[in-house]
Amino acid sequence: MHDQVTNIRLAGVGGQGILVASEVLCDALLASGHDVKKSETHGMAQRGGAVNSDIRFGPKVHSPLNPQGAVDLLVAFEEMEALRYLPSLKEGGTTLVNRQRILPVAVASGKAEYPSDVVARLAQHAARVVSLDALALAVEAGAIRSVNICLLGALSCFLPVPEETWRTVLTDRFRNKGLEANLRAFALGRAAAQAEGGR
Amino acid sequence: MSKAVLLSGNEAIARGAHEAGVRVAAGYPGTPSTEILQTLVQYPDVYAEWAPNEKVALEVALGAAYGGARALATMKHVGVNVAADPLLTAAYTGVNAGLVLVSADDPGLHSSQNEQDNRHYARFAKIPMLEPSDSQEAKDFLVRAYALSEEFDTPVLLRTTTRVNHGKSVVRLGEVQPPPAHRFERNPQKYVMIPAYARVRHTLVEERLRRLAAWAETAEVNVIEPGDRRLGVITSGISYQYVKEAAPHASVLKLGLTYPLPEALLRRFAASVETLYVVEELDPFLETQIRALGIPVVGKERFSLLGELNPQAVATGLGLAEPQPEAPPAPDVPARPPVLCAGCPHRGFYTVLRKLKAIVAGDIGCYTLGVLPPLETMDTCVCMGASVGNAIGIRRAMAPDDKRPVVAVIGDSTFIHSGITGLVDAVYNSTPITLCILDNSTTAMTGGQDHPASGKTLAGTPAPRLDLVGLVRAVGVEDVLTVDAYDLQAVETALRYALQTEKPSVVITNRPCALVARRSVRPEPPTVVLEECTGCQLCFRIGCPALGSVRGEDGKLRATINPEACFGCGVCLQVCRSGAIQRK
Numbered sequence: 151m152h153d154q155v156t157n158i159r160l161a162g163v164g165g166q167g168i169l170v171a172s173e174v175l176c177d178a179l180l181a182s183g184h185d186v187k188k189s190e191t192h193g194m195a196q197r198g199g200a201v202n203s204d205i206r207f208g209p210k211v212h213s214p215l216n217p218q219g220a221v222d223l224l225v226a227f228e229e230m231e232a233l234r235y236l237p238s239l240k241e242g243g244t245t246l247v248n249r250q251r252i253l254p255v256a257v258a259s260g261k262a263e264y265p266s267d268v269v270a271r272l273a274q275h276a277a278r279v280v281s282l283d284a285l286a287l288a289v290e291a292g293a294i295r296s297v298n299i300c301l302l303g304a305l306s307c308f309l310p311v312p313e314e315t316w317r318t319v320l321t322d323r324f325r326n327k328g329l330e331a332n333l334r335a336f337a338l339g340r341a342a343a344q345a346e347g348g349r
Numbered sequence: 350m351s352k353a354v355l356l357s358g359n360e361a362i363a364r365g366a367h368e369a370g371v372r373v374a375a376g377y378p379g380t381p382s383t384e385i386l387q388t389l390v391q392y393p394d395v396y397a398e399w400a401p402n403e404k405v406a407l408e409v410a411l412g413a414a415y416g417g418a419r420a421l422a423t424m425k426h427v428g429v430n431v432a433a434d435p436l437l438t439a440a441y442t443g444v445n446a447g448l449v450l451v452s453a454d455d456p457g458l459h460s461s462q463n464e465q466d467n468r469h470y471a472r473f474a475k476i477p478m479l480e481p482s483d484s485q486e487a488k489d490f491l492v493r494a495y496a497l498s499e500e501f502d503t504p505v506l507l508r509t510t511t512r513v514n515h516g517k518s519v520v521r522l523g524e525v526q527p528p529p530a531h532r533f534e535r536n537p538q539k540y541v542m543i544p545a546y547a548r549v550r551h552t553l554v555e556e557r558l559r560r561l562a563a564w565a566e567t568a569e570v571n572v573i574e575p576g577d578r579r580l581g582v583i584t585s586g587i588s589y590q591y592v593k594e595a596a597p598h599a600s601v602l603k604l605g606l607t608y609p610l611p612e613a614l615l616r617r618f619a620a621s622v623e624t625l626y627v628v629e630e631l632d633p634f635l636e637t638q639i640r641a642l643g644i645p646v647v648g649k650e651r652f653s654l655l656g657e658l659n660p661q662a663v664a665t666g667l668g669l670a671e672p673q674p675e676a677p678p679a680p681d682v683p684a685r686p687p688v689l690c691a692g693c694p695h696r697g698f699y700t701v702l703r704k705l706k707a708i709v710a711g712d713i714g715c716y717t718l719g720v721l722p723p724l725e726t727m728d729t730c731v732c733m734g735a736s737v738g739n740a741i742g743i744r745r746a747m748a749p750d751d752k753r754p755v756v757a758v759i760g761d762s763t764f765i766h767s768g769i770t771g772l773v774d775a776v777y778n779s780t781p782i783t784l785c786i787l788d789n790s791t792t793a794m795t796g797g798q799d800h801p802a803s804g805k806t807l808a809g810t811p812a813p814r815l816d817l818v819g820l821v822r823a824v825g826v827e828d829v830l831t832v833d834a835y836d837l838q839a840v841e842t843a844l845r846y847a848l849q850t851e852k853p854s855v856v857i858t859n860r861p862c863a864l865v866a867r868r869s870v871r872p873e874p875p876t877v878v879l880e881e882c883t884g885c886q887l888c889f890r891i892g893c894p895a896l897g898s899v900r901g902e903d904g905k906l907r908a909t910i911n912p913e914a915c916f917g918c919g920v921c922l923q924v925c926r927s928g929a930i931q932r933k
């Protein structure tokens with residue numbers, strides 16, 4: 151299929167700001183001259199269900215859905231969601247995982263166990279695993295709700311988007327609301343991923 | 350070159366409506382259609398409204414078209430069932446100024462109760478249908494649809510699917526074109542469908558369809574993309590994108606107009622390729638019609654009737670790839686189903702109703718989550734408004750010695766949409782059911798849209814609030830009780846009273862949706878005094894996402910409360926028997 155297309159999947163839990171992150175990501179990719187498509191399903195997003203968003207870019211993109219088993223970059227906003235979508239990662243793919251845990255009701259009430267050793271298990275399947283505590287970094291940046299932008303900062307290490315472009319799209323999006331904190335969260339996420347081997 | 354922006358299909362449709370000079374738009378929320386009107390209302394020079402239901406929405410739009418304004422009606426696929434009555438006769442009256450109905454279908458049931466294929470409505474109503482495959486086409490086809498509507502004096506169906514509505518892709522914007530001037534002209538033979546006039550109009554409908562089919566032969570929205578002659582594919586909508594991904598070399602006939610079909614073009618294309626496939630989601634809508642022309646095609650024997658397609662499914666169906674189902678996630682990854690939010694008023698209501706062992710006819714909204722563990726207090730759910738009629742029927746079917754109470758549970762938006770007439774039936778025919786209206790002052794399920802009882806319009810301006818209590822009394826219900834869903838004792842007293850009246854009764858809970866009330870001051874979250882907690886786990890049975898747990902040295906699981914997530918509704922506090930959950 152289209153080798154020139156890069157497939158990204160953002161996965162997490164309703165309320166984590168995945169849809170906003172995917173918007174910013176698309177803006178940045180578009181501004182860098184790529185064709186971009188994204189697909190996600192709304193509806194249950196606000197009610198704590200699993201949420202994911204597919205973003206594809208390249209010279210020309212047809213399907214808005216990632217082909218099966220072909221995700222190049224999987225960004226899990228919540229630890230266990232990385233495992234849920236691991237089968238969609240292609241051989242040699244990269245996983246970024248936020249160490250934050252959000253317990254499903256079944257786990258909190260003792261009906262199910264939270265999976266253990268997530269990062270170790272990811273490392274068995276993904277060529278590269280970048281793990282970071284985006285919640286702590288967001289708090290450090292001064293806005294607990296900027297977890298999503300912090301993860302975008304981490305993801306930015308793996309994308310052909312100039313740093314200046316990120317700044318521009320973040321400024322456009324957050325001009326009236328929390329720009330400074332979001333820029334800080336982005337920079338902290340980016341630095342954390344670089345420290346773990348990102349470019 | 351014009352500006353390139355990234356738009357969802359819904360944003361593109363709204364933009365298209367703006368460019369086409371649409372002046373009146375009406376709809377009822379429903380995934381995946383909702384954002385069209387929410388976007389359109391932000392443009393100047395357009396009146397856009399939430400109607401109480403889809404039937405009214407289409408009637409408003411149709412009236413506007415009669416009245417001389419280009420008009421748009423938007424709804425999800427099942428909404429068209431509700432609007433089918435005006436639709437089928439609007440096909441007879443025709444329009445005057447252009448009228449487009451957007452039907453947003455949901456293959457894969459991401460957020461719906463069925464996955465019906467609304468392309469059949471175009472054929473049923475004998476009206477033209479356009480199917481965009483991305484956001485650019487969503488915009489362009491909508492603009493095109495208005496010219497088509499006016500040229501042929503017909504409503505036009507723009508049929509989309511979730512991946513087009515909610516997918517985002519690059520759009521080049523167009524200029525805003527002032528539409529041709531129209532005004533209402535009296536013409537009863539055209540607009541008053543008494544049998545004598547409608548008979549005449551029916552001949553015109555058939556004749557119009559023949560002209561549309563002739564137009565379809567050269568319509569610019571139907572495109573042949575020549576390629577490998579050994580592999581021909583006829584496709585449309587999002588399936589086209591999957592075909593391009595799976596078989597970039599194929600010869601493709603992409604139909605932008607999927608009703609009526611261009612017979613000569615189909616024959617020409619079929620003759621130019623060796624093997625001809627039809628790739629479409631859900632029903633064999635194109636396939637059946639193409640086969641009826643005597644053209645041999647490969648279709649549903651290779652592609653599922655169920656759910657969505659994707660590039661792999663298409664590659665496999667075209668014989669270009671081996672079937673490769675994606676490996677399932679590791680078995681120890683717990684599911685993460687949607688749950689009622691922390692502070693959701695529906696939780697307190699179900700916590701009480703669960704105790705009363707009633708037969709519960711349910712309805713559609715956030716409160717449908719009451720069917721899932723741990724609440725498990727819903728027995729039927731069919732379509733919007735069905736709870737009331739279902740409850741009446743269940744009650745009438747029960748043996749006289751069967752004393753189980755029968756309750757209908759419905760949301761405020763759904764009650765206004767199509768529950769009122771059911772209640773009229775219960776009163777008219779004296780059927781003793783209890784209707785519970787969960788009034789949370791919003792249409793929460795679809796993201797919190799306003800409605801006639803919420804006090805605001807689509808544009809956010811203040812509106813008179815429909816008085817639900819007054820309405821229910823006017824229908825003739827004598828026992829109407831209003832309670833706060835956070836007050837479990839009050840809910841229980843009201844329900845127990847209503848259930849024993851042996852007459853139709855109504856209980857209304859009036860606590861607003863926690864997402865709507867988000868900005869007001871929250872009460873202090875309660876805390877769990879672990880020494881007093883017996884580990885009975887009653888609190889877990891309310892299914893609140895703000896509850897966490899710790900396992901004590903005695904091996905017992907005890908609740909904790911996450912103060913970040915807690916809304917402070919106090920329901921857990923009221924179900925706790927040991928008094929371990931406390932508020933300072």
Ligand SMILES: Cc1ncc(C[n+]2csc(CCOP(=O)(O)OP(=O)(O)O)c2C)c(N)n1
Nearest residue numbers: 379428713714715760761762763792793794
């Ligand atoms: C005919 C039809 N139109 C629209 C929808 C989409 N939809 C599902 S539930 C719902 C309304 C929910 O509002 P409400 O009844 O107030 O309950 P809430 O979600 O607020 O609890 C809507 C619009 C549908 N399923 N069927």
